[in-house]
Amino acid sequence: MQLWPWRGAVSCSVLVVAGLLALPGGAAQAFDLFGLFGTNDKPPAASPKALPYVLTFDISGDRKAVEQPLKDASQLYRLRQEAPLEGDSLVRRAQADFGPMLDALWGTGYYNATLSYEIGGAALTIGGSPSAASRAAEAYRAREPVPVRVVVNTGPLFTLRRIEVDDARTGRSFPQQELPSRIVGLNPGDPARAADLRAARARMVDYFRSQSRPLAKAASTEPVVYHPAQAMDITYTIDPGPVAPFGEIGVSGTESVDPAVVRSFIYLEPGDPYSPKALADTRKSVGTIQALGSVRIREAEALDAHGRLPVFVEVTERKPRVVGFSARYSTVDGPALHGYWEHRNLFGGAERLRLESDLFLAPRNDGTRLKRVQDLEPSDIGGRFSASFIKPALSGSRNDLLLDALVERNRTGGDRYGGYTTRFVNGTAFIRHRFSETFSMQAGTQLQKGQTSDVLGKIDYFLVGLPASLMYDSTDRPLDPTRGARVNATVTPYPSFLGSTVGMTVGKVEASAYYALDDDARYVLAGRIGLGSVLGADLDEIPANFRFFAGGGGSVRGYRYRSLGPQGPFGYVVGGRSLLEASLEARIKITDTIGVVPFLDAGNAFESSYPDFGEELRVSAGLGLRYYTAIGPIRLDIAAPLNARPGDKPVSLYVSIGQAF
Template sequence: MRLLYFDLSRRKAYHVSSVMKFRFYSILVAACASFFFGTEARAGVPEVEYKARIKGLDNGALEKVIKESILTFKLKDRPPATLGQLRRRSDGDLPRIGTILESHGYYDATVSADIDAERDPTRVTFKIEPGEQYRFRRIQLRFSGPEDPALGKIKPMIRKDSWAVASRVFEEQQRILALMQRKGYPFPTLGKRTVTLDREHHAVDLMLEFDPGVASVYGGFEVEGLESVNQQYIHRQLPWKPGDPYDAKQLDDFENKLLGTGLFGTARVVPKSAAGGTNAIPVKITVTERDKRTIRFGVSYSDIGPGAKILWEHRNFFGSGEHLETSVTWSEIELGGNISLTRPGFLRANQSVVLDIDASHETPDAYDSKKARGTTMVLRDFTQEIQAGLGVGYQYSLVEQLISSEHYGHVFFPLQLVLDYRDDRLNPVRGGHVFGRTAYYKDTMASDSFLKSVGEGRHYFTLWKKYRLSSALRLTLGSIDGASVETVPADERFYAGGGGSIRGYEYQAVGPSLAGTPLGGSKLLEFSTELRLQPGRKLGYVIFLDGGTVYNDLAVDADHSLRYGAGVGLRFFTGIGPLRFDVAYPLNPDDTQRERVQFYISLGQAF
C-alpha cells in the first residue's frame, strides 16, 4: 500500500518550513524509536522485520548518501514494534530525501514510499523520480564597503554550466573568505547568499555578498607560554613587521614554523580585534614548550653489514632556539662523529647560520680515508618549499688508495639549492624533491683545484588512492670538473652501488676498478623507479628497478655499460615512519660481483 506521495516541485517555502518540520519530525521519530525499542522490544512485543531499497535513482554515489542519512536504513537493525511505527519512520524520511536531492541540484524531484506488508520480511521501497539536474548559469560576487581593487580581482571558481551542487557553494564561500583574509581583511563574513531558480531552463543563478570588514595592518604581538625560550627568539622569527598588510597565510605559516622547530608541543597564532580608532591588528601567540633534549639510537643493515648511530640534541642551547646536535656513527667500514650548531633568525627571520664540525675514518674497499672538516653555511628559506645556502669550509684528509697515500688540505665554497614539495618526508606519495649542490675545492697543499657538482630529482605519483598505490622516480647526476680524476682525492670521487645507490650491487662496486679495488670516477649517473602499494595500515609492498654507472676517463678499457638491479621490498609502517626491508638482485653484473643477492634494512623509504 502507498503511504505518501511527496512532490518537491510544488513546494514554495521548502527551504525554511520543511527543514524545520523535518528537524521536529526527526527528533519525534528518534524519540519514539528510542521509547519503543527501549521498552516494548525488551518486553517481548513482536518486531516488524523489514528490508529497504531505493528505486529510480541511477546515481550510485547519491543513493549511498541517502542510505547513510535516513532512519529507515540507519535503523534497519532496530526494527519497529508495529507496522504503524514503520510507516511513521519511512514517512519522516521523505523530507530529508528531498533536501538531499535539492543539495545535488534535483529541484523538481518527486519521492514516494511504498510498504509491502504481505512479504516476509516486509519490503519498504522509496521511489524517486529525480527529474533533470540543474546547472549553474550566473555566479556573481559582491563586496560591501569602499571599493578595493584587490577584492575586485577575486573571481568565482564555480564554472558556468557545472552541476548546481550545494557543497560547491559552501566550498566557494570558504575559498573567498580565505582569500579576503590574505588581502588584509582579518574578519570577513558572508553577508547574504541568494539562490534563484529558473525551472523552465533548469538553471541556478547564485549571488554571494560579502562584508570584508576593515582593511587592517599588523600591530604588536604578545606571547604566552614561554618558560626557557627567550621572547626575543619569537621576535626574530616573525615574518612580518608592524604596519605590514595583514595576511592570514603568514600566521598559518608562522604557526607551522614554530611547531617545526621542535621547541614547542603546541603553537597557536591568532589575530585579535583592533583597539577603537585604529586598524592595527595585534597578534596573540600561545605556545607550550616541550623538553629540549633528545637522545636517539638507530640501527641498520645493508650490503656493508650492520650499522648504528647515536644522537644527542639540545633545541634551545643558549635560550634563543639554538639547535645543538652531536652524533656518532659506526659501521664495519666507517667510524665518525659530528657536532652541529644552528642559530635561527640570523640577520633576518627566514635565515639561519649552521656551524658544522665532523671527523671520520672510512675503510671501504675503494680507499682508506681519515678526515676532519669544518663548515659554516648560511641558509635562507625563500618559501616553505625553497631553500638556498652558501658557505665556506676547510677539510684536511689523509687518503690511501692502492699503493698511493696523499695528504690534502682543501678550502671549499659550497652552494646549494633545495626544492621540497613532498607530502611526507618519510613516506611520500605525492610531490617531489629537487636537490642541487656545487662546491669549489681549492687545495692548500699544491694539489689541483676542482669543482664538484651533484644534482638529484625525485618525484612521486599517486596511481590509486584507495589502496595507496604510488610510483616513485629518482634521477641523480654528478660531475667533477677542472682536474684530472687521479688528482682528486679518492674519497671525493663518485662511486655507485649499494643501498642508497644501485641496489643489488655491492657497495661502491659499480664503475672502474683495478685488481678488485673500485677507483671511482668523475661522472655519475643513477636512476631508480619504485611501485609502492599500501593496502592496509601496517604493511606495504614495493617492487623496484635501479640503474646507473660511474665514468672514469682514465680507465679507457673499463666497461661503461649501465648496470641494473631489481628487487622487492616490504614496508612495516610505524609512528616514526616505514621500516624498510629490501631484497635486490643484480641483472647484469660483471665478473667482480661476488654476492648475487643483497639485503637492506633501514628506517624510511629508499628515496
C-alpha cells in the same frame, strides 16, 4: 635503501538548502588496506535481550552517487553493531535518520528524492505511525536479526539555472575583471550539489584574500530550489573587504625558548602586502625550530588604527630532551644498532645538541661473507659517532651557528664490485644566513684527517677546507613534494697552502623540480639531476671517500649501491672524479591512499673531472607503488637495468618512507 635484490620476473526549500551549504563535507571513509582486515557488516547474534538487525539499501536511481553519503549520514548504519534493546528503540533510531539522510540526498542534487524504511516487512514513512514497524521488529526477538531495508528513489538530478554573485558593497554583480568566472567555477546546467556550491563560495573568498584583502567573507548564500523545473537558482553575496597590509606580528606561547628566536624565523614585516601564502610559509618556517611542537597563526578580526592586519604567532614547546634506540637487519648489510640523545633547547635559545652513534657489520672488501659468529674479526665491526650543535638566530639575527664532529670507521663494497676502507675524524663549523624561508647560504671551515685504502692503494691525508653552499627549497611537502623546486649546491676548496695534503676542489649540485598537472596534485611530474666534480688532483691521489660513485636507491635504481664508476685492478669500481645522475618520475594517485610511479633513472661516475658523454650512461626503468600516510608515502620501487653489465641483477626492490627524491 636496497633491502634485497630480487631475481626473476616481476611481472519551498530555501532554508533547508542554505543549511546544507553551511555543513562541512561528509565524514571521511576509513580505508581498509587492501581488504586485509575484513568488514563489520555481520550483525550480532540473535538474543532474547536485544534486537540485532541487518541493514540494506534499496536505491532506485543514481546508486553510486548517493549510497555512501546516505551511509555517512545514517545513525542506524553507524550503530549496526550495537543492537537496540526493543523494537521501539530500533524504530526511533530509524526515524532519527530521516532528516540527515534527506539532507544527504539533497546535498547530492536530488531534491525530489523519496525515502522510507521497511522494518521486518512493515513500512515506516516520514510522519507515519511507528507501531506496526515496532511490532514487526519484536517478532524477530531471539530468532534472527531484524531485516531493515532503506528504500530510496533519487528522482531526477537538479541542475543550476541562474548563478549570481553580488558585491556586498554595491549590491551589484561583480564585473569579470574583479571576479573571473573561472574562480566561481559554476555554470548553468551543472549539477546542483551542495559540495560544489560550498567549494565555489570558498574559492571566491580565497581569491579575494589572495588579492591582499584579509577580511573577505561570504555575507550570504541564497539557494532557491524550483521542484517542478528540477532546477536551482543561487545568489552569493560576497564582501571582498578592503586591501590591507600586515600589521604588527606578535609571538606568544614561548616559556623557556627566547621569543627573539621565533621572530627570526618569521620573514613577514609590518607593511608587507597581506598574503595567505606568506602565512602558510611562516607556519612552515617557524615549524623548523626543533624546540617547538606546534605553530598556530591567528589573524586579527579587524584592522588596526593604521589600516593594517595584526597577526599572532602562537607556539607550544616540545619536551627538551629525547633519546632513541633502534636495531635493524638487512639481507645486504646485516645487523646494525643505532642510538641517539638530543637536547632541543640547551641554553634557552632553541640550541640543539644531538649525539648519535651507529654500530654495524662492515662488508669485507675481498668479497667474502661472515657466515658464523666465530669468524668475526675486529676489522668487521664498523662504527660512527657524531655530534652536532645548532645555535639559531645569533643575537636575534637570521644567522645560525652550525658545529659538527664525526668519527667513522667503515668499509664499502664487499662483493665483486670491490670497495674501500676508511677511517677518519671530521669537524666543521658554519655560519648560515637565512634570506627567506626558502633560501639560505652558509660558509665555514672543515678539518678532516683520515686514511682510505682500496685497490689503488692506501692514502693518509689531512684536509683543510673552506666549504660554501646554498640551499633553495620552495616545495610544499618535505616527504611528498608536489610543487616547487629544490637546489642544493656545495663547493669546497682544499688548498695546499692551508695545509691540505691533497690540493683539490670538490663541487656538487643537485636540483629537483615538481609540477602538479591538476589542482588536487593527483598527477605529478618530478625530475632530478645531480652533478659532481673533483678538480686539481689525479684519481689515485684523491681519498676514496671523496670520489664519486653511482647506483642504488637514491641514485640509479636497479644497479647495486655504489657499483657504477671507473674500474681499477681486478675490475673493482674505484670511483670517479665526476658524476652525472638524472631521474624522471610520473606520480599518479589511483585513490587517496594508493599511487603508482613509473620512473626512469640514468647516471654514471667518470674518471675525468667533468662528465664524459663519450662513455655509456647506465639506464634503468621501473614501477613504484606508494601507500600514502599522514606522515608521508611508504615507497616500494621495483627497478630493472636497461643496459645491464654481466652479473647485474635483473630486478631490484627498494622500500623506504618518502619519495625517491
